[in-house]
Amino acid sequence: MPPSSASDAPAEILLPPGDGPLRAAVAGWTDALARERRMSANTVEAYDRDLRQFLVHLESRRGAPTIAMLIDLKVRDIRAFMAARRADDISGRSLMRMLAGLRSFGRHLEREGHGAISALGGVRSPKVPRRLPRPLPxxxxxxxxxxxxxxxxxxxxxxxxxxxxxxxxxxxxxxxxxxxxxxxxxxxxxxxxxxxxxxxxxxxxxxxxxxxxxxxxxxxxxxxxxxxxxxxxxxxxxxxxxxxxxxxxxxxxxxxxxxxxxxxxxxxxxxxxxxxxxxxxxxxxxxxxxxxxxxxxxxxxxxxxxxxxxxxxxxxxxxxxxxxxxx
CATH class of the missing domain: 1.10.443.10 (Intergrase catalytic core)
Structure with missing residues (x-):
C-alpha cells in the first residue's frame, strides 16, 4: 500500500524509551521491508513513522513500551490510537496504511518468536473509497x-x-x-x-x-x-x-x-x-x-x-x- 503525504506527521519521530529487544525488532522489521519485501524507501519510511507514532501514543497511556506490552494489547488500545489520529484530521487512507503497518510489524514479531499481537485481528480497516485515476485529454x-x-x-x-x-x-x-x-x-x-x-x-x-x-x-x-x-x-x-x-x-x-x-x-x-x-x-x-x-x-x-x-x-x-x- 503506497504511503500518503508525509505532511500528516512530523518529519522525525523518536522511539520512546523502551527495552532493547523492541528497538532491535523495529530495526529488523524495517530492514526486512526494504531487503526482503523490496518495498520502496518512501513506503518503508511511512510504515516506520506510523509505528513510532503508535509507540509514542502507548508511552503516553501506559508507560515505556516493550514487546510484552504489545503482545498483551487489547482491541481498545488499537482503537484508541486510531481515534486519536482521526481526531488529528488524518485521512481514512492514512489510517488504513497505519493499520497495515502495525499488522506487518505484528507478523514480524510473530515470525521472530515473540508471539502474536492478537488485538490487531479485532480491528477493522477503515473503509476508503478508491480514488479514480484522472487522465488527460x-x-x-x-x-x-x-x-x-x-x-x-x-x-x-x-x-x-x-x-x-x-x-x-x-x-x-x-x-x-x-x-x-x-x-x-x-x-x-x-x-x-x-x-x-x-x-x-x-x-x-x-x-x-x-x-x-x-x-x-x-x-x-x-x-x-x-x-x-x-x-x-x-x-x-x-x-x-x-x-x-x-x-x-x-x-x-x-x-x-x-x-x-x-x-x-x-x-x-x-x-x-x-x-x-x-x-x-x-x-x-x-x-x-x-x-x-x-x-x-x-x-x-x-x-x-x-x-x-x-x-x-x-x-x-x-x-x-x-x-x-x-x-
Missing part, C-alpha cells in the same frame, strides 16, 4: 510531450529533449516516473528497438512495448545530451550530469501546465493514467493493459473502466438528442 497528453511547447524558456535545448523523452515514456509506454528514471543507458529504447525492460514495484521486471515516436524522442535526447553516459549508468541525467531527480520532471510539467492552461491534476503520473485510459477507449484488452502497467491486481486496472464509462456517459449527455431534451 489526448491532445493535452500529446502536447506535454512536445519539445516545441517550451521554446520560450531560458534553458538549454538538450534539457527540453530530455524532459520530452521522459514524458514520452510515461505517456507512450505507461511507465511510472521511477521506472523511466531507473532505466540504464544500456537499456535505452532507440529506433529499431520495439520493447524495453523496466524494474517496477517490488523489484519485478516487465517488458513494455515501445512506439517508434517514443524511441525517436529518446534518440533525440541522447544526440543532444552533453554528458558521456556509461552503459551501466542512468539514461537520464540532470543539468550537472548526475542522476535526474523526479522533482525536476514534476517542475517541468508544472511549467507546461501553465503554458497549456491545464489543471493541477496534470502531473507526470497523470500521463500514465492517460496511457491506460486512452488504450481502453480504443478497445484495449484489460488484462493486457494490466501487464503493460505492471499492476499486481486486475482490480487496480479495472478502475480505468469506471473512468472510461464516465467519459462515455459525459459524451452521451453532451451529444445525444434525447439527453439534450431532458436538460
Amino acid at each position: 489526448v491532445n493535452a497528453a500529446v502536447a506535454l510531450t512536445d519539445v516545441g511547447i517550451r521554446a520560450g524558456e531560458d534553458r538549454e535545448p538538450w534539457i527540453f529533449a530530455r524532459d520530452a523523452a521522459v514524458l514520452a515514456l510515461l505517456y507512450g509506454a505507461g511507465l511510472r516516473i521511477s521506472e523511466a528514471l531507473g532505466l540504464r543507458r544500456a537499456d535505452a529504447p532507440l529506433p529499431g528497438v520495439d520493447q524495453v525492460t523496466v524494474l517496477g514495484k517490488g523489484g519485478k521486471e516487465r517488458m513494455v512495448p515501445v512506439l517508434p515516436v517514443v524511441a525517436e524522442a529518446v534518440s533525440a535526447y541522447l544526440a543532444a545530451c552533453p554528458f558521456p553516459l556509461p552503459p551501466e549508468g542512468p539514461l537520464f541525467v540532470g543539468a550537472r550530469g548526475g542522476p535526474l531527480s523526479p522533482r525536476i520532471i514534476q517542475y517541468a510539467v508544472a511549467r507546461l501546465r501553465g503554458a497549456l492552461g491545464l489543471p493541477d491534476e496534470a502531473t507526470p503520473h497523470a500521463l500514465r493514467h492517460s496511457f491506460a485510459t486512452h488504450l481502453l477507449a480504443r478497445q484495449g484488452e484489460l488484462r493486457a493493459i494490466q501487464e503493460l502497467l505492471g499492476h499486481a491486481s486486475l482490480s487496480t486496472t479495472q478502475l480505468y473502466t469506471q473512468v472510461d464509462a464516465a467519459r462515455l456517459m459525459s459524451a452521451y449527455e453532451a451529444a445525444h438528442p434525447r439527453a439534450r431534451l431532458r436538460a
Whole structure:
C-alpha cells in the first residue's frame, strides 16, 4: 500500500524509551521491508513513522513500551490510537496504511518468536473509497510531450529533449516516473528497438512495448545530451550530469501546465493514467493493459473502466438528442 503525504506527521519521530529487544525488532522489521519485501524507501519510511507514532501514543497511556506490552494489547488500545489520529484530521487512507503497518510489524514479531499481537485481528480497516485515476485529454497528453511547447524558456535545448523523452515514456509506454528514471543507458529504447525492460514495484521486471515516436524522442535526447553516459549508468541525467531527480520532471510539467492552461491534476503520473485510459477507449484488452502497467491486481486496472464509462456517459449527455431534451 503506497504511503500518503508525509505532511500528516512530523518529519522525525523518536522511539520512546523502551527495552532493547523492541528497538532491535523495529530495526529488523524495517530492514526486512526494504531487503526482503523490496518495498520502496518512501513506503518503508511511512510504515516506520506510523509505528513510532503508535509507540509514542502507548508511552503516553501506559508507560515505556516493550514487546510484552504489545503482545498483551487489547482491541481498545488499537482503537484508541486510531481515534486519536482521526481526531488529528488524518485521512481514512492514512489510517488504513497505519493499520497495515502495525499488522506487518505484528507478523514480524510473530515470525521472530515473540508471539502474536492478537488485538490487531479485532480491528477493522477503515473503509476508503478508491480514488479514480484522472487522465488527460489526448491532445493535452500529446502536447506535454512536445519539445516545441517550451521554446520560450531560458534553458538549454538538450534539457527540453530530455524532459520530452521522459514524458514520452510515461505517456507512450505507461511507465511510472521511477521506472523511466531507473532505466540504464544500456537499456535505452532507440529506433529499431520495439520493447524495453523496466524494474517496477517490488523489484519485478516487465517488458513494455515501445512506439517508434517514443524511441525517436529518446534518440533525440541522447544526440543532444552533453554528458558521456556509461552503459551501466542512468539514461537520464540532470543539468550537472548526475542522476535526474523526479522533482525536476514534476517542475517541468508544472511549467507546461501553465503554458497549456491545464489543471493541477496534470502531473507526470497523470500521463500514465492517460496511457491506460486512452488504450481502453480504443478497445484495449484489460488484462493486457494490466501487464503493460505492471499492476499486481486486475482490480487496480479495472478502475480505468469506471473512468472510461464516465467519459462515455459525459459524451452521451453532451451529444445525444434525447439527453439534450431532458436538460
